[in-house]
Amino acid sequence: MSAASAVGDGPLLEIDGLKTQFFTREGTVRAVDGVSLSVPRGATVCVVGESGCGKSVTARSVLGLVDEPGRIVGGRIRWRPAGGDEVDLATLEPTSERMRRIRGGEISMVFQEPMASLSPMHTVGSQLVEAIRLHLPLGRAEARDRAVELLRRVGIPRPEARMEAYSFQLSGGMCQRVMIAIALACDPALLIADEPTTALDVTTQARIIDLLRDLQARSGMSVLFITHDLGVVAEIADEVVVMYLGTVVERGGVDEIFHDPKHPYTRALIGSVPRMGRGSRQRLTTIRGTVPHPSDRPAGCAFHPRCDVAVAGVCDRTDPPDAVVGPARTARCVLYDPVAVSASPPADGSGVTP
Amino acid sequence: MTDLTSQAPPREPDPPPESPAAVPETPGRRSRGTASQRRLVWWRFKQHRLAMAGLIVTAGIYVVAVFAGFLAPFSSSTFDPEYTYAPPQRLHVVDRSGGDWDWGLFVHGYRSTVDDETLELTFEPDESQKIDVGLFVKGEEYEILGLIPWDRHLIGPTNPDDPMYLLGGTRTGHDLLSRMIHGTTVSMSIGLVGVAMAFVLGVTLGGISGYVGGRTDLAIQRLVEFFMSVPSIPLWLGLAAALPPEWGPMQRYFAITTILAAIAWTDLARVVRGRFLSLRNEEFVTSARLDGSSRQRVIFRHMMPSFSSHLIASVTLSVPGMILAETSLSFLGLGLQAPVVSWGVLLQDAQNIRAMATAPWLLLPGLCVIVSVLALNFVGDGLRDAADPYKR
Amino acid sequence: MLTFIARRCLVMVPTLFAISVVAFLIIQLPPGDYLTTMVTRLEAEGQQVDEAMLAGLRDRYGLGRPVHEQYLAWMSGIVHGDFGQSFEYGTSVSSLIADRLPLSIVLTVSTLLATWLIAFPIGLYSAVRQYSPGDYLATTIGFLGLAVPNFLIALGLMYVMHTVFGYSVGGLFSPEYRDAPWSLAKVGDLAAHLWIPIVVLGTAGTAGLIRILRANVLDEVRKPYVVAARARGVPERRLVFKYPLRVALNPFISTVGWVLPALLSGEVIVASVLNLPTTGPLLLGALRSQDMYLAGSIILIVSVLTVVGTLLSDVLLARLDPRVRLGHR
Numbered sequence A: 001m002s003a004a005s006a007v008g009d010g011p012l013l014e015i016d017g018l019k020t021q022f023f024t025r026e027g028t029v030r031a032v033d034g035v036s037l038s039v040p041r042g043a044t045v046c047v048v049g050e051s052g053c054g055k056s057v058t059a060r061s062v063l064g065l066v067d068e069p070g071r072i073v074g075g076r077i078r079w080r081p082a083g084g085d086e087v088d089l090a091t092l093e094p095t096s097e098r099m100r101r102i103r104g105g106e107i108s109m110v111f112q113e114p115m116a117s118l119s120p121m122h123t124v125g126s127q128l129v130e131a132i133r134l135h136l137p138l139g140r141a142e143a144r145d146r147a148v149e150l151l152r153r154v155g156i157p158r159p160e161a162r163m164e165a166y167s168f169q170l171s172g173g174m175c176q177r178v179m180i181a182i183a184l185a186c187d188p189a190l191l192i193a194d195e196p197t198t199a200l201d202v203t204t205q206a207r208i209i210d211l212l213r214d215l216q217a218r219s220g221m222s223v224l225f226i227t228h229d230l231g232v233v234a235e236i237a238d239e240v241v242v243m244y245l246g247t248v249v250e251r252g253g254v255d256e257i258f259h260d261p262k263h264p265y266t267r268a269l270i271g272s273v274p275r276m277g278r279g280s281r282q283r284l285t286t287i288r289g290t291v292p293h294p295s296d297r298p299a300g301c302a303f304h305p306r307c308d309v310a311v312a313g314v315c316d317r318t319d320p321p322d323a324v325v326g327p328a329r330t331a332r333c334v335l336y337d338p339v340a341v342s343a344s345p346p347a348d349g350s351g352v353t354p
Numbered sequence B: 001m002t003d004l005t006s007q008a009p010p011r012e013p014d015p016p017p018e019s020p021a022a023v024p025e026t027p028g029r030r031s032r033g034t035a036s037q038r039r040l041v042w043w044r045f046k047q048h049r050l051a052m053a054g055l056i057v058t059a060g061i062y063v064v065a066v067f068a069g070f071l072a073p074f075s076s077s078t079f080d081p082e083y084t085y086a087p088p089q090r091l092h093v094v095d096r097s098g099g100d101w102d103w104g105l106f107v108h109g110y111r112s113t114v115d116d117e118t119l120e121l122t123f124e125p126d127e128s129q130k131i132d133v134g135l136f137v138k139g140e141e142y143e144i145l146g147l148i149p150w151d152r153h154l155i156g157p158t159n160p161d162d163p164m165y166l167l168g169g170t171r172t173g174h175d176l177l178s179r180m181i182h183g184t185t186v187s188m189s190i191g192l193v194g195v196a197m198a199f200v201l202g203v204t205l206g207g208i209s210g211y212v213g214g215r216t217d218l219a220i221q222r223l224v225e226f227f228m229s230v231p232s233i234p235l236w237l238g239l240a241a242a243l244p245p246e247w248g249p250m251q252r253y254f255a256i257t258t259i260l261a262a263i264a265w266t267d268l269a270r271v272v273r274g275r276f277l278s279l280r281n282e283e284f285v286t287s288a289r290l291d292g293s294s295r296q297r298v299i300f301r302h303m304m305p306s307f308s309s310h311l312i313a314s315v316t317l318s319v320p321g322m323i324l325a326e327t328s329l330s331f332l333g334l335g336l337q338a339p340v341v342s343w344g345v346l347l348q349d350a351q352n353i354r355a356m357a358t359a360p361w362l363l364l365p366g367l368c369v370i371v372s373v374l375a376l377n378f379v380g381d382g383l384r385d386a387a388d389p390y391k392r
Numbered sequence C: 001m002l003t004f005i006a007r008r009c010l011v012m013v014p015t016l017f018a019i020s021v022v023a024f025l026i027i028q029l030p031p032g033d034y035l036t037t038m039v040t041r042l043e044a045e046g047q048q049v050d051e052a053m054l055a056g057l058r059d060r061y062g063l064g065r066p067v068h069e070q071y072l073a074w075m076s077g078i079v080h081g082d083f084g085q086s087f088e089y090g091t092s093v094s095s096l097i098a099d100r101l102p103l104s105i106v107l108t109v110s111t112l113l114a115t116w117l118i119a120f121p122i123g124l125y126s127a128v129r130q131y132s133p134g135d136y137l138a139t140t141i142g143f144l145g146l147a148v149p150n151f152l153i154a155l156g157l158m159y160v161m162h163t164v165f166g167y168s169v170g171g172l173f174s175p176e177y178r179d180a181p182w183s184l185a186k187v188g189d190l191a192a193h194l195w196i197p198i199v200v201l202g203t204a205g206t207a208g209l210i211r212i213l214r215a216n217v218l219d220e221v222r223k224p225y226v227v228a229a230r231a232r233g234v235p236e237r238r239l240v241f242k243y244p245l246r247v248a249l250n251p252f253i254s255t256v257g258w259v260l261p262a263l264l265s266g267e268v269i270v271a272s273v274l275n276l277p278t279t280g281p282l283l284l285g286a287l288r289s290q291d292m293y294l295a296g297s298i299i300l301i302v303s304v305l306t307v308v309g310t311l312l313s314d315v316l317l318a319r320l321d322p323r324v325r326l327g328h329r
């Protein structure tokens, strides 16, 4: 995997204390509650976490695509395109022309349900050509040529014929390839892939992952990859961000995360995977309890009701700080907070090596 | 593949029902079990202000329908040909003609003049005549709910022979208010009885269609399509016109209701079928089947409760259609006929422009139709949204 | 596409058959048959009954023979353009219908078009500006439109026009054109009269369509493919017009299937209130006086026209929606 190459200054995308909330009739849902992460240039960053922890909402916040009644209420999303000015996407008007140019032009997104992400009323080709012409000054014929070329690049056989196909005539894997082609149409600097393979069968998943890895290596774009699948993470990630209930609990390089997980939640996740690698279909049952809904998030550390090493009187009261546990590594846990640890040493430190 | 989603507890076929007490605090969240499901629907329904208003109005209208005899000043057959098209009277609360404040309900009598040329009667209020009006006055006998005889009326002239036309008189000199109240019973009950029939038909055929599937489904679907593709009014007009004229009011009432039910069942059948189809493949039904539950048990214990709210919503939404259809049929003279009074029958009087010009109050039964149909629509919409909050 | 049309036509056959049976039943339902009714009538009027004519008619309609033979006799007559005789008017049913059916069709089709024309922008506006005052207004009007029976609108309109403008509403022509041959001026006169029945007839359908369009667009704009299109930088305006609208338009076409029967149903009532020279009042009169051949024929023709209209709308839908055209559900 290619390492972060230093073009320009600072990471390509830097999310800082992002808060996105849904104001529903039943109350406010704090879906994303202070997420910080960054995507270096040319790197692949994987976001993992259980269902409902706010991965999709984080990704959508970047492009201003949060559904009603949701809104970004705080934090910053710094976008630093090469040769362009830095913009804060969190405060950028979602309907503005700048945001429109970023969407699809600088940052592309691939979604979970490939079939539903294509309009059933228009051909694949027309949607692809539209994506090209929205951002590139090409004529109809040129755009069409480029579209066919893109379809070929994502491994679609007989691309000319496929231009006239409708989404419902293609398989899920084919649709996802089309979506990837659309995403790559204007050579974006960042590709956000929100569980692009979850809806597909296992062999197709593997092919799509290979395709994405291949494309990333060739184009040098950055990828923000959201997934449930630790096998995929091990395979493609440069850096890993672990999320729990709307917050980032740990981040670090892929090797560090897998070989030396710090946060009890990450440990539980990794520890529950007996053998790494794709295809080992084991059930993860070691984390007891279930994820609470974001609207009744436990006080203190949100993970404490499920945490094996929780410190009574601390974890259920105070928010753990984001402790730096190494170069470009943080873990959000009191065990790594020098102040808290000295004040009240862990009652059971057996499995903990700070 | 190691998958974080599977960390959620494995889905049991039937999870333990949440304690009902917890539901009001956590509305809108996943709830399990039919009891709490029902509470949840009710909770969401209450949030819907228009639907609540509709429910209150609907309840009020049905109260009027049930206690029509008590609420109406007169029976539906009482009339005085002297007061053809008598205009509405104003109900006074205080009499100041004597110079001081003389509290008590009363209306003024009429002074009538005959136009020499057209021989038309015109009425004017006669200030010198004072007709005392009382609450809970003795009047004609009637039976509450058709059982308990009584002779008190909520409001009426203290002397039952005095003219009182609070909303005006009809061509035949009936009191429009009384007739509208009595019409409520017929119009609203036709809605209920008709929908009950349509419900039985629709649920049976739709259920069979959706549950059995295959060729049976196809046949029933064709039948539904046929009924939906034919313009209903001409067809039902034809059937209604073919009713033997010698039939009594009761026979006619049921015949018309049956005809109307034949219009409404198709929608219900489609709703039920659709639900059955989508539920048939759902996990808990499959697992109940694998458990070896009998078909009936699967349908009534597992499938019915899971869509009863939708069904109630659809039923509620088909009542207004029924009322409108009855009104139209009766208005055309092919539905219910005198001496039965329904809002449609009353509107027959307003068929020509001359009658309307002299007695615009004859359009008032139309207002009853609009209000009740609106109220029922609001209730139905609210129920549907409450039953299916994520649909919209 | 051709296979689609062929398949659709095949499905129509049983429906048409069922319609003809029902119409025939309606003719047969009243006690007695055509001839007994006619004889009673003629005798009541003190006229002589011509035995030879009776025998001819009995033979023509297959009266006295088994029901299915009567049905066949009636059908074969219809195939040859003979719908039977009307007592009421003493002429052939076909000439009576030919007189009035074109106006019914003009009225229904123009109401349908008006319904679309009005419902489309309002429904779209309502959806795009959800919960705006305009949306609330449109929703309220929509609710009212569905709750007020057609004939009440007609009555109300008549009353208002009469008392406020002293203008008497009714009919489709001014007296001077009523019996005049067709001319440009007569068409103009028709257009000037047509708007009232269109308003009356179209209200319910418009209200229904506004609600459907609004709900559909709202449904559609939340679909993943719209979000995906937004994510690739499609401007908001195009996002509504290009994507969801295409799908949301389907009900406009597909609801022809129920709007058309509803319009023809409503036409019966509205036309008799407004006194229009269409098939509606003819049907009502025929039903009231048990002029069953006339009534049955009108029901038959109107129903068949509906089914044909629905077929046309299905073909149009298939042209618009590739999912329908390519047989994908």
Ligand SMILES: Nc1ncnc2c1ncn2[C@@H]1O[C@H](COP(=O)(O)OP(=O)(O)OP(=O)(O)O)[C@@H](O)[C@H]1O
Binding pocket: A022, A024, A029, A031, A049, A050, A051, A052, A053, A054, A055, A056, A057, A058, A067, A068, A069, A070, A293, A294
């Ligand atoms: N439109 C919405 N209205 C209200 N709450 C929402 C909405 N969308 C998301 N949420 C809430 O935000 C939280 C985070 O959702 P999100 O989709 O980001 O989870 P996720 O991590 O992507 O999960 P998954 O792995 O299932 O995709 C969820 O708990 C959900 O309840």
Ligand code: SF4
Binding pocket: A263, A264, A265, A301, A302, A303, A304, A305, A307, A308, A309, A310, A311, A315, A320, A332, A333, A334, A335
């Ligand atoms: S803060 Fe406490 S509860 Fe939370 S993860 Fe660390 S030890 Fe566990």
Ligand SMILES: [Mg+2]
Binding pocket: A055, A056, A057, A194, A195
């Ligand atoms: Mg997600």
